[in-house]
Amino acid sequence: MIKKNKKALLFGFLSTVTASILMVSNAQADNVYDTRQENDTSKLQAYLKFTKIVKIIEEQYVDELNTSDIIDKALKGMLVNLDAHSSFMNAKESKDLQVQTNGEFGGLGISVGMRDGALTVIAPIEGTPADKAGMKSKDIILKIDDQATIGMTIDKAVSLMRGKPGTPIKLTVIRKGESKPLTIDIVRDIIEIQSVYAKTIGDDILYLRITSFDQKVVSSMKESIAKHPEAKGFVIDLRNNPGGLLNQAIGVVDMFVDHGVIVSQKGKVASENLIYNARPDNSDTQTPIVILVNDGSASASEIVSGALQDHKRAVIVGKKTFGKGSVQIVMPIGNRESLRLTIARYYLPSGRTIQAVGVTPDIEVAYGEIKKADEGISIKERDLQLHLESELEKVDGVKIDKKGEENKTIITEEQIYKDAQLKSAVDILKALMISKRGTNDKEMLSE
Numbered sequence: 001m002i003k004k005n006k007k008a009l010l011f012g013f014l015s016t017v018t019a020s021i022l023m024v025s026n027a028q029a030d031n032v033y034d035t036r037q038e039n040d041t042s043k044l045q046a047y048l049k050f051t052k053i054v055k056i057i058e059e060q061y062v063d064e065l066n067t068s069d070i071i072d073k074a075l076k077g078m079l080v081n082l083d084a085h086s087s088f089m090n091a092k093e094s095k096d097l098q099v100q101t102n103g104e105f106g107g108l109g110i111s112v113g114m115r116d117g118a119l120t121v122i123a124p125i126e127g128t129p130a131d132k133a134g135m136k137s138k139d140i141i142l143k144i145d146d147q148a149t150i151g152m153t154i155d156k157a158v159s160l161m162r163g164k165p166g167t168p169i170k171l172t173v174i175r176k177g178e179s180k181p182l183t184i185d186i187v188r189d190i191i192e193i194q195s196v197y198a199k200t201i202g203d204d205i206l207y208l209r210i211t212s213f214d215q216k217v218v219s220s221m222k223e224s225i226a227k228h229p230e231a232k233g234f235v236i237d238l239r240n241n242p243g244g245l246l247n248q249a250i251g252v253v254d255m256f257v258d259h260g261v262i263v264s265q266k267g268k269v270a271s272e273n274l275i276y277n278a279r280p281d282n283s284d285t286q287t288p289i290v291i292l293v294n295d296g297s298a299s300a301s302e303i304v305s306g307a308l309q310d311h312k313r314a315v316i317v318g319k320k321t322f323g324k325g326s327v328q329i330v331m332p333i334g335n336r337e338s339l340r341l342t343i344a345r346y347y348l349p350s351g352r353t354i355q356a357v358g359v360t361p362d363i364e365v366a367y368g369e370i371k372k373a374d375e376g377i378s379i380k381e382r383d384l385q386l387h388l389e390s391e392l393e394k395v396d397g398v399k400i401d402k403k404g405e406e407n408k409t410i411i412t413e414e415q416i417y418k419d420a421q422l423k424s425a426v427d428i429l430k431a432l433m434i435s436k437r438g439t440n441d442k443e444m445l446s447e
Helices: 002-060 067-080 091-102 129-133 154-161 217-226 246-254 300-310 381-396 413-417 420-446
Strands: 087-089 110-115 118-124 140-144 168-174 182-187 196-201 205-210 233-237 261-267 274-277 289-293 315-318 326-332 338-347
Touching: 002 067, 067 087, 067 338, 087 091, 087 154, 091 154, 091 338, 110 154, 129 182, 140 154, 196 217, 205 217, 205 420, 217 246, 233 420, 246 261, 246 300, 261 300, 289 300, 289 420, 300 315, 315 420, 413 420
Parallel strands: 205 233, 233 289, 289 315
Antiparallel strands: 087 338, 110 118, 118 140, 140 168, 168 182, 196 205, 261 274, 261 338, 326 338
């Protein structure tokens, strides 16, 4: 009798639990259904609101507009309000973008972006008309010729600045430290960029300047390094480098790292979640590296400097970078129109983001000149002739014709002292080279 009662109690308990689970499951299913229904209702109300406003504009707006014009304007506003890099492009703008990426055009040689709603120069590209005219990183472009840039999209601004080679353009800019806006006159030209060039510092330091990440950067870097087997340390200068191709940035990091993540991108769509890893093939993991950055270093420059910093493969010197770490794709949407949309963000090996944050240098150094102490007339023998010529010019007032041109393959001590960031980078690199040499000597002794 007791056994039967126990069985009955157990059966009753299990029945109660089962019923409770079923009730909870049904309640959860009802909640999911209610949530979905609420979301669908909310979407429907939003669409109805949009069509209602379009209809009101069609019927009552002071100027004549057709439905297509209204929708295009709405789409432009919608994309602009997502972020500074997304945009809706009509047929003309889509064609202009193709010209920009594939064709030859007259331009200024500056990379621009939106910062706090203002059209801001990320960096002038070295050797271009904008660079020669004196444009600087963080200049805010107030006017392009006579058109104010307030409320202007990046695409519109780029379209206005591009034009026939040889034609003039006037930019009105606001620059930090200046009491009033500056007017800068520039003449458009075909933008031809040497993306990498190498110079030597002393007998054993190779200076590698990367102006932008075009499709030849990795091959040019490898070629330059191969030509200087005597180099015991590298200074990689990414200052005012606005970025470029992702695969080239990954390739540069891969030259100096043999394992681990280089960069990853994460978005809403699973297919856009990608991880790029280093490969062990022919990687130089030993040569000391110092990288120079500033607030004009963006995108691909930030991936290179941030990844090598996270891998503790390089020391970063200079100023905090721009903070452009998002991924855009261009999607055709019919009728020759297209949509440029931010679909993901880049993340460095440590998991930190670049977007709106940038890369903070290990050692912050402001740009400027270092004054050397006066050494009187004590000079090195190799400089004696130059010194005497200079003194004769002062006495006779006649300039002596110096044969030959300045050697552009080296960086002199005088040039280093005129660039405080470079001077710091060289000093740090020399310390790293001495430290490495000391470690190697100890290893040889232990053998």
